[in-house]
Amino acid sequence: MLHEFLSKNRDEIVRRCERKLHARHADKPSEELLDTIPGIVDEFTAAAQREAGLPATTTMPRHSEQALHFGRARYQRGYSVAEIALDIGMISNAIGELAEEQDFHIDGTSYKLLDECIDNSVAQAIDTYAELDHAALEHDVAEWVGSLGHELRNSIATAQMAFDVIKSGKVGVDSRTGAILARSLARLEALVAQTLAAAQLRAGKELAIKRMSLRALVEDVVESAHREREIAFELAVDPALVIDADASLLESALSNLVQNAVKFTRTEGTICIRARRDPEWVWIDIEDECGGLGERDPEQLFEAFHQGERGKSRGSGLGLAISRKAVEAHGGTLHIRDAAPKGCVFTIRLPAPT
Incomplete structure (x- = not known):
């Protein structure tokens, strides 16, 4: 039975995953690479136990906490979405290789279950990654808009002050106040150009x-x-x-x-x-x-x-x-x-x- 094979070989599956991860990320420590991989393997075992009609030794909720944590940790450490999918997919490779070496037959139903477990774990990890990435982007945009608004307000206020002084007739446009007005207008022009450039780059415009x-x-x-x-x-x-x-x-x-x-x-x-x-x-x-x-x-x-x-x-x-x-x-x-x-x-x- 698949659940017996996974339970008996749990530590060896984890070791094989560790070796495969080190081959892909040679400069990373084992603790970081494995992260919640052992917990994900335990969730696979629990799914196999339920498939066999047995009480699961590990709960596997609809939303895998192990996969969610994996996606969150990988995002914080700068991994890509593709790396997340490949790293979790290595669990299936490790199981398949070990089963072949031990001449353990994984039937079609069990293969389907493993594929579903991998698919769900990858999807949940990537969803978490995407949510964090989107939140960071929204934070950056909000900070940019706030900061841009702050500079626009200051430049407009300075320009308005200088214009009012010149308009009163107390000084001319060639005065130091006129120079302040010119600098403020130049800054406004630069901010607009900067904003347009940012929009063009973000939109991927040709x-x-x-x-x-x-x-x-x-x-x-x-x-x-x-x-x-x-x-x-x-x-x-x-x-x-x-x-x-x-x-x-x-x-x-x-x-x-x-x-x-x-x-x-x-x-x-x-x-x-x-x-x-x-x-x-x-x-x-x-x-x-x-x-x-x-x-x-x-x-x-x-x-x-x-x-x-x-x-x-x-x-x-x-x-x-x-x-x-x-x-x-x-x-x-x-x-x-x-x-x-x-x-x-x-x-x-x-x-x-x-």
Whole structure:
């Protein structure tokens, strides 16, 4: 009987699952890999006992707590949905191999029961994974909307204040108040562009690729950037250098990087933008004078809503994350390199036009 085979060989089935999991995830510890696999095997045994008309030694509720926990733990540890399905499916492989070695015949009814158990466990684990993923996405979206609304409100309030002062006739448009109005409007424009870029990337909209001058694109980004604290720009981009890209999406990526550089560069510092080409790639460097990254993990800067640690004003927290996704949508990469004590360098790599 299947339930007797599973009960008698329970530990060996678990050991075989462990070996198979280690073959797939060599760098993971056994405790993490197995997780609730032994409990899932016990639930299979209980199902076989009930199929045979016997009292089950382990309850198997309609919703398997073991499978639910497995899906939750795998999600929290960064496994994919495909890995969850394959990892639970290894239980069936281990049972089948052991049955063959011991010359134990699993009849059609028992095979069907095992398939149903595997299917239910995989489905429940994946449902849990999907629920957690959806909840995390909703949280991110809610945080983004709240943060975006905060920045929009502040920029509008600042622009309104500056406009009211200019309207009163006390100062002219060329005054410092006029400069505040210009910066606020530029920030609003950047936030709208950032939002549109995020929407385009999220929707998977096809890129509108066209050939363009990289120098002209960089000049447009620099011209529209916040100018504050007497920060200067140096451009080393050949006017003859061209790229194939979605203009609005790449401009948004560059704008986010430049605004980030302005935000963290020291007063009276210089931001250098350089570009070069090799046979396969176009490279764009944005070097700031922020003083370096310190002990922070560079990759964290590309996570949505991760903020800098220099006491600067709170941002929407999506700029660098959007920049990386926009560059990757073009088949490129975006990385950061620490250049302490001077600053850091963001490097975009894009496929060179053929």
